[in-house]
Amino acid sequence: MYPHTDHQTNQPILDVKNVNVRYNGRAALEEITFHLHEGERVAVVGPNGAGKSTLFKVVAGVLQPNSGEVNIFGSKPGRHVCIAYIPQRSQVDWSFPVNVADVVMMGRSAKLGPLNFPRKKDRDFVHHALETVDLSDLASRQISQLSGGQQQRMFIARALAQEAELMLMDEPLSGLDTPSQEGILSLLDRLKKENVTVMVATHDLDQAASHFDRIMLLNHHIVAFGNPKDVLHTDNLLKAYGGKLKPVDGQNILNTDDCCDDGEDDHTH
Amino acid sequence: MTAVTTGKMTTLINLLTAPLQYEFMVRGMFAAVLVGIVCAVVGTYVVLRGMAFFGDALAHTILPGIALGYLITGGARDVLFWWALGTAIVAALGIGAISKNSQIKEDTSIGVIFAGMFALGIALISTVKSYAVDLSHFLFGDVLSVSTQSLWLIIIFGGLVLLTVFAFYKEFMTLSFDPILAATLRLPVGLLNNLLLTLIAVTVAVSLQTVGVALMVAMLVTPAATAYLLTHRLSTMMFIAVIFASLSGVIGLYLSYYLSIASGAAIVLTATFFFLMTFVGKRVK
Numbered sequence: 001m002y003p004h005t006d007h008q009t010n011q012p013i014l015d016v017k018n019v020n021v022r023y024n025g026r027a028a029l030e031e032i033t034f035h036l037h038e039g040e041r042v043a044v045v046g047p048n049g050a051g052k053s054t055l056f057k058v059v060a061g062v063l064q065p066n067s068g069e070v071n072i073f074g075s076k077p078g079r080h081v082c083i084a085y086i087p088q089r090s091q092v093d094w095s096f097p098v099n100v101a102d103v104v105m106m107g108r109s110a111k112l113g114p115l116n117f118p119r120k121k122d123r124d125f126v127h128h129a130l131e132t133v134d135l136s137d138l139a140s141r142q143i144s145q146l147s148g149g150q151q152q153r154m155f156i157a158r159a160l161a162q163e164a165e166l167m168l169m170d171e172p173l174s175g176l177d178t179p180s181q182e183g184i185l186s187l188l189d190r191l192k193k194e195n196v197t198v199m200v201a202t203h204d205l206d207q208a209a210s211h212f213d214r215i216m217l218l219n220h221h222i223v224a225f226g227n228p229k230d231v232l233h234t235d236n237l238l239k240a241y242g243g244k245l246k247p248v249d250g251q252n253i254l255n256t257d258d259c260c261d262d263g264e265d266d267h268t269h
Numbered sequence: 270m271t272a273v274t275t276g277k278m279t280t281l282i283n284l285l286t287a288p289l290q291y292e293f294m295v296r297g298m299f300a301a302v303l304v305g306i307v308c309a310v311v312g313t314y315v316v317l318r319g320m321a322f323f324g325d326a327l328a329h330t331i332l333p334g335i336a337l338g339y340l341i342t343g344g345a346r347d348v349l350f351w352w353a354l355g356t357a358i359v360a361a362l363g364i365g366a367i368s369k370n371s372q373i374k375e376d377t378s379i380g381v382i383f384a385g386m387f388a389l390g391i392a393l394i395s396t397v398k399s400y401a402v403d404l405s406h407f408l409f410g411d412v413l414s415v416s417t418q419s420l421w422l423i424i425i426f427g428g429l430v431l432l433t434v435f436a437f438y439k440e441f442m443t444l445s446f447d448p449i450l451a452a453t454l455r456l457p458v459g460l461l462n463n464l465l466l467t468l469i470a471v472t473v474a475v476s477l478q479t480v481g482v483a484l485m486v487a488m489l490v491t492p493a494a495t496a497y498l499l500t501h502r503l504s505t506m507m508f509i510a511v512i513f514a515s516l517s518g519v520i521g522l523y524l525s526y527y528l529s530i531a532s533g534a535a536i537v538l539t540a541t542f543f544f545l546m547t548f549v550g551k552r553v554k
Contacts, residue, residue, distance in 0.1 A: 003455045062452040078455070085453050096317060096446050097497065097506050106443045110454035115436055142501035162454065 002110050003079040011074030013038045013166055013197050014059060019068035021054050028054045030221040032068070038165075039195040041188060043208035046218035047241050052201040053088075055218065056168040059199070060085040072166065081110040084159030086169040089151055094144040100154050101139040104129055107161035122161075129160035133187060149180025156187060167191070169200045173207065185211050205232060288526040296420055297412040301518030301536055303420075304479040305488065307427040309510035310434055311472045312493035313503070314465060318445050321490045322376055323364065326383035328473050328485035330360040332390025335407055335477070340393060346478075347418050353477045354426070357470035360386070365466045410481035410533030412522070419478060426475050430468050441465060442503055479518075480533040487537040492517065495544045498551055513543050 014036040021029040029051045036042060044052050057063035059070055061077030062085070072080045084107075107129075108122045118126075130136045133153040138146065146154065152172050159167050173181045188198055188211065202208055208215050209228040217223040217231055217240040224236040288294045315324050334356025338349050364382065368375040394400045394407070406414075415423075434441065444451040444461050451458050473485055480488050496509035521536030528535070 002457070057449070060449070060453050062449055081453070081455055083453055085449050087447065087449060093446065097501050097503050098442070098446060099501065102442075102503070103446070106439070106446065106450060107454075109439050109443050109451075109456060112439070114440070117439070158450075 002081075002113060004081060004110075005075055005079035007072075007082075008074035011071065012036060013073060015071040015074075016059065017069050017071075019055075019058055019065045019070065021051070021058060021063070021065050027220055029058070029065070032222060034216065034222065034225055036166075036197055036199070038197055039192055040214065041192060041198045041212045042200070042214045042216060043212040044199055044201045044216045044218055045203070045205060045208050045240070046223075050219045050240070052218060053170055056085055056170055056199065056201065059083065059166075060168055082163065082165040084162050084164035084167045086152075086155045086159060086167060086172060088170045089148060089175065091170075092151075094151070096143070099140050099142055100135060100146070100157075101126055101130070103143060103154055104157045104161045107158040107164075111163065125161045125163075126157075129157040132160055132190070133157045134183075147180065148176045149183050152176070152180075152184055153187065156184075156191075164196065166197045167199070169198065171201050171203070173200075173202055173204060181207070205237075208232075284527075285523075288523065293413050293415075294522070294526065296415050296417065297532065298519060298522055300412050300415040300420055300423055300479055301522055301532075302515045303423050303427050304476045305492070305514030305518040305536075306511050307430050307472050308476055308488040309492045309496075309514035310431060310507050311468055312489040312491075312514075313496070313507045313510055314434075314441060314445060315469065315489045316493040316497055317503075320469070321486060323368075323379065324469060324473070324489045325486035326379045327357065327361055327364065327469060328482045329383050329387040329390075330364070331356040331473060331477075332387050332407065332482055333393055334360075334390075335482075336390045336393035339403065339407075340397065346414065347416055350419065350422050350474060350477070354471065354474035357474045358467055361466040361470035362463060365463060406481065407477070408481045408483045409531055410477070410479050410484060412479045412532045412536075413525075415478050423475050426471055430471050430475070433464070433468060437461065437464070438504075480536060484533050484537045487540060488514065491537070491540040491544050495540075495547045498547050513540065517543060 012035045016035065017033050019029055019032040020027070032055065044055065046052055054063065058065050059077065060083050061070070061072075061080065070077050072083065077083060104126045105118055105122065108118060108125060112118065112122060127136070130139055133156050135150060135153055135157060138150065143151065143154065155172075156167070156169075172184055176184070185207065188200070191198060200212070209232055212228065214226060215228050215231045216225045217236055219240045223240040224231045224233075289298070312324075315321060331353050334352050335349055338352030342348050364379055367378050367382065390407075391404065394404050397403070440451070440456055440461055443454065443456065444458060444465075448458065451461070469489075472489070476485055476488055492510040492514035493506070495513050496506045499509055500506050517536050517540035521539040522532060524530065524539065525532040525535040
């Protein structure tokens with residue numbers, strides 16, 4: 001069997017302590033400390049290159065922080081299969097020869113273990129997951145033929161098939177039209193009823209305020225984390241987004257908003 | 270049937286069966302089809318993961334290993350398989366490690382090593398007087414000289430490759446489509462990557478006598494690329510690639526027999542023809 005680990009239910013679903021990540025000497029995440037409650041929906045808001053993807057990868061256990069620790073139900077993420085990382089749509093090879101049901105079935109790989117082929121139970125999981133996200137009709141559709149919103153819902157179905165308890169969604173709403181965004185957001189409401197904990201990276205402050213329990217303002221460090229009305233103040237937003245002079249390795253580097261140096265995906269060491 | 274059509278039928282049957290009276294043609298036919306099947310299945314992953322350059326480099330990198338075996342054993346063909354296999358596995362895992370830890374860009378470091386190793390191979394072989402003929406066989410293949418023993422090696426090792434691809438089908442699919450998903454599902458990503466590199470290495474060794482070092486990448490990539498144009502399912506893509514590769518092996522050998530052209534080149538040209546027809550056919554539609 002592939003590595004699995006038990007949950008200590010008296011521990012928080014996610015507990016992050018003093019996490020630091022550096023890429024080539026540049027700080028991507030600084031002293032990140034927070035914890036989440038089960039079933040919570042958290043929006044992670046910050047400019048491009050603020051470290052949102054990096055944070056998700058550290059939480060998912062696919063990127064080792066330089067210092068600090070991450071615990072999922074009381075133990076390191078590296079053996080948990082209850083965490084789903086849902087990639088940005090631009091990171092996906094949509095011409096890969098698989099259909100929607102194939103992709104959702106991939107979520108079963110861990111529970112199946114090596115040398116096993118999908119059984120009825122796994123097909124039921126896939127079927128149920130596709131029903132939950134309203135994609136049953138498109139199960140045998142090639143993935144490039146889906147709309148943006150359908151592609152996003154397919155990945156949520158894959159996370160459901162994985163039996164994920166913590167879903168990390170990287171910019172699931174960007175590039176979608178309003179009805180598709182509404183579809184995803186109402187799906188998040190349904191997930192709350194199933195006690196799935198969700199972290200969503202987003203740019204949209206309005207949606208973050210109206211659809212999430214807490215908002216984390218991130219710009220390499222946590223600028224603010226709390227209820228939307230406490231977090232979304234001009235001071236905080238200026239701190240997270242505003243241009244400011246910030247010393248990095250002794251040099252002064254002008255760190256303006258949307259600086260677009262989103263190089264965080266290239267260096268997974 | 271009229272006498273004329275009967276006559277035509279007989280001619281066609283004669284054309285098809287005439288080469289098969291030679292045992293080396295039958296063995297060659299078997300080898301070409303088996304190698305085609307293995308290359309097509311493994312090549313599916315080579316195409317989907319954008320590893321064509323890696324496959325080409327790997328095939329060229331094993332030349333010094335073959336050359337060494339050739340010098341030590343005094344030109345015996347059957348043992349060269351083992352030299353090819355050993356070098357291919359070492360080279361595949363070596364290139365894999367380099368591309369992970371390299372300071373310079375992956376394709377550059379692979380390019381440097383592959384050309385250097387290839388030159389070393391040619392240098393070694395050129396120390397033998399009659400090297401031109403043997404070198405051309407290593408480079409372009411010599412399927413008609415496949416012995417019964419070599420055929421067995423192709424069957425056994427090709428079979429092992431197919432069995433492994435089948436056993437880890439869902440793992441390789443998940444890893445190729447979404448490496449981060451594979452990591453969050455705690456699949457042994459490093460192990461699976463190295464296993465895939467090893468499978469490509471074994472495939473290269475198995476195919477050496479059929480298409481040779483220089484044409485290897487065509488067998489890995491062309492049938493799989495043709496299949497990629499025609500389907501949206503991974504398993505179907507493998508199946509279609511196998512059909513094209515087998516057909517290319519058989520048709521290529523007939524062309525080689527009747528037109529007196531090099532067998533490896535004939536097989537690759539047939540596969541390329543199928544690809545171009547499919548490509549154009551898709552465009553016209």
